[in-house]
Amino acid sequence: MVHFTCDQCGKDLTAGGEQRFVVKIEAYAGFDPTEITDDDLDEDHMEAVARLLQNDEALDPDDVDSPICRSFRFDLCPSCHAKYLKDPLGRAPVRQFDFSEN
Ligand SMILES: [Zn+2]
Structure with missing residues (x-):
């Protein structure tokens, strides 16, 4: 189960x-794929890509913790889901503090 x-x-x-x-x-x-021009596809660019790939050799391509691409999956209850939809990026303050001047 x-x-x-x-x-x-x-x-x-x-x-x-x-x-x-x-x-x-x-x-x-x-x-933006529409921004790719012929210049991007010339030899120099391919060399740059090859260099990037070489630099990434130490990284495991299946590493989900790669800073370049990460994916997340969360299971949420109805109330947490509703809260998530209101603030997907968590930008709202967790709690409104009442600052009183002494
Ligand atoms: Zn919940």
């Missing part, structure tokens, strides 16, 4: 019959 818990609050999503929401995030370097 597959066991699911909310990755945000830890709530058990298996036993209680709670609906489960899946969030997948992929983070990678973006480029």
Whole structure:
């Protein structure tokens, strides 16, 4: 039996019959394919790519922790899913502190 818990609050999503929401995030370097020109495809560019590949030799290509491309998958309970949709990047302050002047 597959066991699911909310990755945000830890709530058990298996036993209680709670609906489960899946969030997948992929983070990678973006480029516009329409910006590729003939100049990008010439020999010098291929040499640069080859150099980059050589520099990456030490890295495991299957390494999911690569800083270039990372993907995440989260299981969320309904309430955490709703909160996630309101603030996907977590930019809102966790708590509003009431700063009082002494
Ligand atoms: Zn949750």
